[in-house]
Amino acid sequence: MTVELTSTDLATLLKQKAGVTVSPLDLDRPGATFEDFGVDSLGLLAVVGELENRHGRSMTSAETSKSSAEFLQAVNLSLKEGS
Amino acid sequence: MNGSAARRRAAITGIGVVAPNGVGTDDFWKATCQGTSVLAPIDREGCEQFPLRIAGLVNGFDPAQFVEDRVLVATDRFTHFALAAAGMALDDSGLPIDAEGDPFGIGVVTAAGSGGGEFGQRELQQLWSRGPHHVGPYQSIAWFYAASTGQISIRGGFKGPCAVVASDEPGGLDALAHAARDVVRGTSAVVVGAAEAPIAPYSMVCQLGYPELSTVAEAEQAYMPFAEQADGFVPAEGGAFFVLEDEATARARGARIRAVVAGHAATFTGASRWAESREGLAHAIRSALAEADCPPEDVDVVFADALAVPEADRAEALALADVLGEHAARVAVTAPKAGTGRAYCGASALDTAAAALALEQGLIPPTPNADGCAYDLDLVTGFARTTAPRAALVLSRGLMGSNSALVLRIGSES
Numbered sequence A: 001m002t003v004e005l006t007s008t009d010l011a012t013l014l015k016q017k018a019g020v021t022v023s024p025l026d027l028d029r030p031g032a033t034f035e036d037f038g039v040d041s042l043g044l045l046a047v048v049g050e051l052e053n054r055h056g057r058s059m060t061s062a063e064t065s066k067s068s069a070e071f072l073q074a075v076n077l078s079l080k081e082g083s
Numbered sequence B: 001m002n003g004s005a006a007r008r009r010a011a012i013t014g015i016g017v018v019a020p021n022g023v024g025t026d027d028f029w030k031a032t033c034q035g036t037s038v039l040a041p042i043d044r045e046g047c048e049q050f051p052l053r054i055a056g057l058v059n060g061f062d063p064a065q066f067v068e069d070r071v072l073v074a075t076d077r078f079t080h081f082a083l084a085a086a087g088m089a090l091d092d093s094g095l096p097i098d099a100e101g102d103p104f105g106i107g108v109v110t111a112a113g114s115g116g117g118e119f120g121q122r123e124l125q126q127l128w129s130r131g132p133h134h135v136g137p138y139q140s141i142a143w144f145y146a147a148s149t150g151q152i153s154i155r156g157g158f159k160g161p162c163a164v165v166a167s168d169e170p171g172g173l174d175a176l177a178h179a180a181r182d183v184v185r186g187t188s189a190v191v192v193g194a195a196e197a198p199i200a201p202y203s204m205v206c207q208l209g210y211p212e213l214s215t216v217a218e219a220e221q222a223y224m225p226f227a228e229q230a231d232g233f234v235p236a237e238g239g240a241f242f243v244l245e246d247e248a249t250a251r252a253r254g255a256r257i258r259a260v261v262a263g264h265a266a267t268f269t270g271a272s273r274w275a276e277s278r279e280g281l282a283h284a285i286r287s288a289l290a291e292a293d294c295p296p297e298d299v300d301v302v303f304a305d306a307l308a309v310p311e312a313d314r315a316e317a318l319a320l321a322d323v324l325g326e327h328a329a330r331v332a333v334t335a336p337k338a339g340t341g342r343a344y345c346g347a348s349a350l351d352t353a354a355a356a357l358a359l360e361q362g363l364i365p366p367t368p369n370a371d372g373c374a375y376d377l378d379l380v381t382g383f384a385r386t387t388a389p390r391a392a393l394v395l396s397r398g399l400m401g402s403n404s405a406l407v408l409r410i411g412s413e414s
Helices: A007-018 A024-028 A041-055 A068-082 B025-034 B077-093 B117-130 B147-156 B171-185 B201-207 B247-252 B274-292 B310-329 B345-361
Strands: B010-019 B106-111 B162-165 B189-196 B238-246 B259-268 B301-303 B332-334 B391-397 B402-410
Touching: A007 A024, A007 A041, A007 A068, A024 A068, A041 A068, B010 B025, B010 B077, B010 B171, B010 B189, B010 B247, B010 B345, B025 B345, B077 B117, B077 B147, B077 B189, B077 B238, B106 B147, B106 B171, B117 B201, B147 B162, B147 B189, B162 B171, B171 B189, B171 B238, B171 B259, B171 B345, B171 B391, B171 B402, B189 B345, B238 B247, B238 B345, B259 B274, B259 B345, B274 B310, B274 B391, B274 B402, B301 B345, B310 B391, B345 B391, B345 B402
Parallel strands: B106 B162, B106 B189, B301 B332, B301 B391
Antiparallel strands: B010 B238, B010 B259, B189 B238, B259 B402, B391 B402
């Protein structure tokens, strides 16, 4: 079974690791960027680091994502590839 | 040379405090004047097993009340203190910070001694217990002694001259002098101060080697500067921040001038060489008074370094006598830090806050836990002294050998 990262999971991680409160609905908004939400590169790196540790694989492509849609796609692709 | 630039003088227009005896300037000042000691056993997790038992702890400080979540996850406690105190100082100053203003007109100067020890320890424990992938990215910025300058500057959008002074415990005074020079050179305002948070396991271990540290287990006797039984100092956390502006410009905008930074000098005489600190401190006092154009007999109150190591206390008393002459035995000398502990760079910043408030309020706070003085000094003990000081001398020495003196003048005199 493939685990999938949802926008709800991402919202939780952003709160925990980057200290940014954002609703899953806003993350789903087309074209929404991390910059819009006030998530800087270190904050995103903290989220990626947590996901990498959790799933035991590298997710470097997610680190450079500008939008939340891109990010979710990159993470879920690497989760699928690794399953 | 521009004549108006030559007349610029740095004035304190805002004060913010996070101290063991009060969060907020009013609470701090009230407790300081009451002279109550808040030194207490260290009850923090992981800190119980050290020979260092007593400290000045900032309790009842809720970081979330002063710092945004996004910054909280990225910063250590010493930066939380700095952001809180800097925010209070800015509010107190009433300095207009608007989008149309010149962002390069406001600078930030902080001093730090130990940096983010608590944050760093947490991440390093992750490193050796779980591996490098478990170290968070904020470790790269949070432990660093420059973190507070950066975070204050980012929060306020302050792009003026920014600096971090690493000069031992007198850093609080040296940062103020650095900021005052920025103001004299033309910077509109500088947010300046120092705060430290060294009461966490790793940070405490770093201090255990200091021979000057008190290991007395009873809070009332642990830090007794200038007493016969003086047996070392007690560490603390906390600090103070200020807004410095050009005096005339600040007056023109209707700001309250809380004190004027009139003179400063610093010297270095070597780590733990307390007998030699006499000469270094005397030179700093003499030079600071000269810069302030303040004759020795015009000094109305001395906020002493007050290390509570007999050799160091004697050197400080002698340094005062060397420069002030007979006035050294008459001038009011106080050490409020005897009741709060020494927050390293934060201690000299807190003494500066107390000195500015003493000038403003006409009240000299006492030295807590003191009932006498083993040296030829008029140590203020018991109760605050009502008087009308016009010039204050703040002294600080560091364990690594720095000595500094700062002269503040009353703000209401022009």
